[in-house]
Amino acid sequence: MGSRDGILEPGTYFMRGNDACVEGALIAGCRFFGGYPITPSNEISALMARKLPLIGGVFIQFEDEIASIMGVIGAANAGVKSMTATSGPGFSLMQEAIGLAYMIETPIVIVNVQRGGPSTGLPTQVGQGDFLQTHYGSHGDYMTIVYLPNSPQEMFDMIIKAFNAAWTYRVPTILLSDQMVGHMIERVVIPSLEDILVVDRVKPDVDPEKYLPFDSKYLVPPMAVAGEGYRVHLTGLAHDERGYPTTNPETVSKQYERMAEKIRRNEDRIIEWEEYLTHDAELIIVAFGITSRSALKAVKDARRLGYRVGLFRLKTGWPFPWKPLTRLAEQGCRFLVVEINAGQVVRIVREYIPNELVYHLPWHPGSVPPPEIILKKIREVFNG
Amino acid sequence: MSREILITPSIDEIKSLMRVERLPHIWCPSCGIGIVAKAYVEAVLRSSIPLDKHVIVSGIGCSSRMPGYIKLDGYHVIHGRAIPFSVGLKSVNPELEVTIFAGDGDLITIGGNHFIHSIRRNDDINVIMINNYIYGMTGGQYGGTTPPGSRTLTSPYGHLEHNFNMPLLAATLGAPYVARWTVLHYRQIVDTLLEMFNVDGFAFLEVISPCIVYTDMNRMESIEFMRDLRRRVVIDNDADLSDLSISMDPDTRIVVGKFVNRESESFQTRYYRLIKKLGGDLDG
Numbered sequence: 001m002g003s004r005d006g007i008l009e010p011g012t013y014f015m016r017g018n019d020a021c022v023e024g025a026l027i028a029g030c031r032f033f034g035g036y037p038i039t040p041s042n043e044i045s046a047l048m049a050r051k052l053p054l055i056g057g058v059f060i061q062f063e064d065e066i067a068s069i070m071g072v073i074g075a076a077n078a079g080v081k082s083m084t085a086t087s088g089p090g091f092s093l094m095q096e097a098i099g100l101a102y103m104i105e106t107p108i109v110i111v112n113v114q115r116g117g118p119s120t121g122l123p124t125q126v127g128q129g130d131f132l133q134t135h136y137g138s139h140g141d142y143m144t145i146v147y148l149p150n151s152p153q154e155m156f157d158m159i160i161k162a163f164n165a166a167w168t169y170r171v172p173t174i175l176l177s178d179q180m181v182g183h184m185i186e187r188v189v190i191p192s193l194e195d196i197l198v199v200d201r202v203k204p205d206v207d208p209e210k211y212l213p214f215d216s217k218y219l220v221p222p223m224a225v226a227g228e229g230y231r232v233h234l235t236g237l238a239h240d241e242r243g244y245p246t247t248n249p250e251t252v253s254k255q256y257e258r259m260a261e262k263i264r265r266n267e268d269r270i271i272e273w274e275e276y277l278t279h280d281a282e283l284i285i286v287a288f289g290i291t292s293r294s295a296l297k298a299v300k301d302a303r304r305l306g307y308r309v310g311l312f313r314l315k316t317g318w319p320f321p322w323k324p325l326t327r328l329a330e331q332g333c334r335f336l337v338v339e340i341n342a343g344q345v346v347r348i349v350r351e352y353i354p355n356e357l358v359y360h361l362p363w364h365p366g367s368v369p370p371p372e373i374i375l376k377k378i379r380e381v382f383n384g
Numbered sequence: 385m386s387r388e389i390l391i392t393p394s395i396d397e398i399k400s401l402m403r404v405e406r407l408p409h410i411w412c413p414s415c416g417i418g419i420v421a422k423a424y425v426e427a428v429l430r431s432s433i434p435l436d437k438h439v440i441v442s443g444i445g446c447s448s449r450m451p452g453y454i455k456l457d458g459y460h461v462i463h464g465r466a467i468p469f470s471v472g473l474k475s476v477n478p479e480l481e482v483t484i485f486a487g488d489g490d491l492i493t494i495g496g497n498h499f500i501h502s503i504r505r506n507d508d509i510n511v512i513m514i515n516n517y518i519y520g521m522t523g524g525q526y527g528g529t530t531p532p533g534s535r536t537l538t539s540p541y542g543h544l545e546h547n548f549n550m551p552l553l554a555a556t557l558g559a560p561y562v563a564r565w566t567v568l569h570y571r572q573i574v575d576t577l578l579e580m581f582n583v584d585g586f587a588f589l590e591v592i593s594p595c596i597v598y599t600d601m602n603r604m605e606s607i608e609f610m611r612d613l614r615r616r617v618v619i620d621n622d623a624d625l626s627d628l629s630i631s632m633d634p635d636t637r638i639v640v641g642k643f644v645n646r647e648s649e650s651f652q653t654r655y656y657r658l659i660k661k662l663g664g665d666l667d668g
Contacts, residue, residue: 031476032472032475032476034468034472053655053658053659053662054662054663056659058475058476058655060471060472060475062468062471062501063497063498063501064497066465066468067465067467067468067471067497067498067501068468070461070462070465070468070469070472071468071469071471071472071475072472073461073469073472074441074459074468074469074470074471074472074473074474075472075473075475075476076472077459077469077472077473078472078473078476078477078480079476079477080476080477082472082476096462097462097465100461100462104459226439226457226459226473226477226480227436227437227439227457227477227479227480228436229436230457231436231455231456231457231458232457232458233403233451233452233458233459233460234458234459234460235452235459235460236460236461236462237460244403244406244452245452
């Protein structure tokens with residue numbers, strides 16, 4: 001395999017979240033990074049710029065985030081695992097291209113290290129206001145896969161999962177982190193390479209004349225890339241199995257349906273969540289990212305005070321783990337959603353759980369709701 | 385170094401590289417884009433680069449429909465962003481010969497920022513801008529190349545803004561190869577494209593083309609537009625590039641030619657030399 005100078009040896013490290021994300025991406029096979037400077041994601045591009053050329057990869061700092069994500073989509077269509085990293089304003093600029101990646105079924109990975117929004121907002125402070133944007137930011141109906149790390153270790157683990165999901169399902173995949181997780185320095189264990197699952201592109205196994213880039217007989221068609229002789233035509237226009245533009249309603253809906261089904265039917269394989277003391281809980285806190293760490297402390301404190309409280313931590317945002325959540329609801333508990341925004345995850349929870357059972361603790365960006373505040377809310381819920 | 389074929393390919397050879405099943409095309413009668421498409425197909429067939437390594441990329445607009453009719457790897461992406469997509473493709477696979485076809489609105493109006501930075505970086509791509517002075521597909525709005533005074537859907541009293549002088553802009557930014565032709569110059573376009581394939585860096589060609597949307601709004605027949613082009617065109621490879629602005633005034637010249645062809649090293653060449661120097665493993 002040759003030089004591995006850029007790839008970190010297995011071991012236990014004390015590492016910043018954003019750096020752990022780079023180490024994981026390189027192990028997952030990322031060999032192209034396109035990005036534009038933005039706080040608080042900058043450590044990612046800095047480390048990528050240093051490491052990628054050491055392992056034969058290419059780093060480009062583009063003129064803006066639109067160019068960055070387009071470069072990433074281009075590189076992926078040459079068959080190379082590619083990613084970008086950004087934060088709120090840059091993520092907003094990328095939205096149109098995310099729709100393109102979905103439409104031409106190009107596997108790309110986007111890291112959004114969230115800061116406080118809207119607009120320039122709080123560039124150096126934490127926020128969780130981009131949760132809905134990861135699924136609804138681009139125009140039209142589309143799907144993404146979204147991972148929600150809450151530690152540097154998960155920045156490492158989940159960027160690998162993000163690459164695997166992107167290349168398994170040919171869909172834009174997002175690692176939705178935040179300023180605190182990105183900048184936090186903690187223990188990160190890097191396993192040996194043999195113990196890490198890395199998924200690669202499924203290549204076409206038919207002759208170019210027989211190849212259909214969007215063959216309906218597959219949920220996820222094998223992917224030909226530029227220069228392989230398949231002579232693909234890919235377009236952001238609605239298209240048929242050949243990739244040719246069409247407005248035929250039947251053809252168009254068949255393709256739209258397949259693109260949605262490839263995620264829906266694999267939902268159980270993709271979703272991830274974590275439960276803590278939910279088995280006997282009367283109230284379950286729902287949280288993700290940095291907020292879940294504060295919530296965990298609040299749960300422990302509440303337990304000491306005799307409140308039967310548990311934690312349901314979202315590890316994927318999309319697909320949303322609604323099945324395990326509704327299973328918990330069957331045990332007759334109530335839910336308290338805590339998030340650093342005015343109410344995004346809570347909307348989704350309320351899609352599946354009756355409104356009167358769902359409480360909400362919204363929080364403005366700039367800080368993490370402290371455990372004491374969450375505990376106070378828990379007491380309010382219990383004491384009416 | 386190049387082993388180009390000198391003879392013009394037969395119509396069957398041209399057709400072999402077309403997605404004939406997609407015809408008829410969407411272009412209007414009297415549109416010039418098809419001429420450029422044929423010139424590109426001829427250049428590709430004559431080039432020494434294997435067909436499978438030619439890639440065609442476009443954004444949105446009439447010109448950007450070209451990859452849909454040509455049987456090469458083709459990517460029809462979003463408006464104004466063909467350049468960065470191509471930079472990604474080319475940067476990870478330097479064997480690819482990436483050619484962009486764009487309209488003026490797509491390339492220099494919405495996509496202007498990518499144009500200037502890609503030339504500054506000197507990406508190894510070929511960029512052909514088909515300039516019809518207008519947004520044809522959306523019904524005839526003005527753009528960054530619309531000559532002052534032109535009537536368009538959004539400048540009904542005559543256009544008040546100045547237009548880009550594209551060869552001057554590209555040359556000033558440092559593009560190693562800059563040319564301009566009109567659709568009357570089929571052979572010159574083919575020759576220019578063959579030269580562009582050999583440039584290690586940003587090769588730029590502007591092709592002036594009639595658009596019935598533009599000519600209708602400016603009360604002329606397409607054929608008049610073509611006659612006017614023929615009358616006004618002057619081939620001058622050594623022209624002072626600041627004289628290349630396009631005016632509505634029928635008494636002014638439209639200067640065409642191969643203006644710049646200089647030694648160049650692309651960003652991609654420099655980057656791969658860096659990888660080699662660092663001992664980077666390309667298969668790593």
